[in-house]
Amino acid sequence: MNEIDIRKGLVGVHADVTAVSKVMEESNSLTYRGYAVQDLAEHCSFEEVAYLLWHGELPDRRQLAAFQKDERAERRISPRLKRVIAEFPRRAHPMDAIRTAVSFMGMEDPEVADVSEAATRRKALRLLAKIPTAIAAFHRIRQGKRTTSPREDLGFAENFFHMVFGRVPAPEVVKAFDVSLILYAEHGFNASTFTARTVASSQADIHAAITAAIGSLKGPLHGGANEAVMHMLTEIGSPERAKQWLEGKFDHRALVMGFGHRVYKHGDSRVPTMTRYAEKMAEVIGDDRWLAIERVLAEEMLTRKNIHPNLDFPAGPTYYMMGFEIPMFTPIFVASRITGWAAHVFEQIADNRLIRPLSVYTGPEQRAVVPIKRR
Numbered sequence: 001m002n003e004i005d006i007r008k009g010l011v012g013v014h015a016d017v018t019a020v021s022k023v024m025e026e027s028n029s030l031t032y033r034g035y036a037v038q039d040l041a042e043h044c045s046f047e048e049v050a051y052l053l054w055h056g057e058l059p060d061r062r063q064l065a066a067f068q069k070d071e072r073a074e075r076r077i078s079p080r081l082k083r084v085i086a087e088f089p090r091r092a093h094p095m096d097a098i099r100t101a102v103s104f105m106g107m108e109d110p111e112v113a114d115v116s117e118a119a120t121r122r123k124a125l126r127l128l129a130k131i132p133t134a135i136a137a138f139h140r141i142r143q144g145k146r147t148t149s150p151r152e153d154l155g156f157a158e159n160f161f162h163m164v165f166g167r168v169p170a171p172e173v174v175k176a177f178d179v180s181l182i183l184y185a186e187h188g189f190n191a192s193t194f195t196a197r198t199v200a201s202s203q204a205d206i207h208a209a210i211t212a213a214i215g216s217l218k219g220p221l222h223g224g225a226n227e228a229v230m231h232m233l234t235e236i237g238s239p240e241r242a243k244q245w246l247e248g249k250f251d252h253r254a255l256v257m258g259f260g261h262r263v264y265k266h267g268d269s270r271v272p273t274m275t276r277y278a279e280k281m282a283e284v285i286g287d288d289r290w291l292a293i294e295r296v297l298a299e300e301m302l303t304r305k306n307i308h309p310n311l312d313f314p315a316g317p318t319y320y321m322m323g324f325e326i327p328m329f330t331p332i333f334v335a336s337r338i339t340g341w342a343a344h345v346f347e348q349i350a351d352n353r354l355i356r357p358l359s360v361y362t363g364p365e366q367r368a369v370v371p372i373k374r375r
Helices: 037-043 046-055 061-073 079-086 094-108 117-142 156-165 171-184 191-201 206-217 225-236 239-251 271-285 289-305 312-322 326-350
Strands: 021-024 029-032
Touching: 029 037, 029 046, 037 046, 037 171, 037 271, 046 061, 046 117, 046 156, 046 171, 046 326, 061 117, 079 094, 079 117, 094 117, 094 206, 094 326, 117 156, 117 206, 117 326, 156 171, 156 326, 171 271, 171 312, 171 326, 191 206, 191 326, 206 326, 225 239, 225 289, 225 312, 225 326, 239 289, 271 289, 271 312, 289 312, 312 326
Parallel strands: none
Antiparallel strands: 021 029
8 A cells, every 4th residue: 555645734735726815935925816915015905905805906996986885884783793792701702702793694694595606705795894893892892881883984994993992093003904904814725714615615605614714713823823922922021031031932842922834934924014014003102112022032033943923923012002902813813814715715616626635544443343241
């Protein structure tokens, strides 16, 4: 019998083709539909990038206006869903809340049973619009505050701040948040995207696929890493303690969150852009402490381990400096990544084949059942 090549974690396995995004190894750059993500972050809004991911091209002025109008019209969640969210345990993690809320949205959606591409696209737009509303609703309810209704006169990023905090911050803060959404929007066949495609390959509806993807994203080795980074920084507390703290991790061979990536060999191409906007946030609040800690960690990790930071490393403190509670970081990731997940679901159902890999059995050989002797 020929030896079977087992790739734990599917490392190096190409499961399908995609036209959505690519990491360009020659330039170490992530591209969405051929556009470098750092260029999109500087010159486009998150809504433009969402349109690009779903339609393959950047919108013109008319197309963008129509897309924004349609998304804004779908932002409100039903009174019934609000009541359901109000019943969630206050101690529940917001990722569990949004996972359950998306599942509930599926039960409410009038097209839930229609898995055609046209209906799936309409449902994706509703998810894009409603997910931030549900995230903000749970955040305010668990703080003992009244929920804030979405506004149709605000952009995607501005509206989220309005629903969470009841106000829209300075334009430079909104821009930094918008950039983070663009950088988080899509990243190939990562764990949550592959989960979404796997569920969609069974011809389940997009709400099922997105619910499963949220479950995958929650883990600290995937989306939850941005939260873990901030917990790490608050544990360290000051730049002076950073090197000693890291030595303790090295001594115990412990994982340092926010470093390393399965795909990038020479550093995450999204990090310089996000770091620049993190520095702008530090200027806005007049406190550079978190980034000072990160500079020590990044230098030591590169020198000692030759490991570079990933996007979660600058994104975590950026959200914290904006005023978001740490458990909100990964739900914000969800509000962004719904665009990439949906783009891959569209692609999967357009040329579908059930995803069903094989495994190599290592248990006992077939054996006989020996019945228990009964009196």
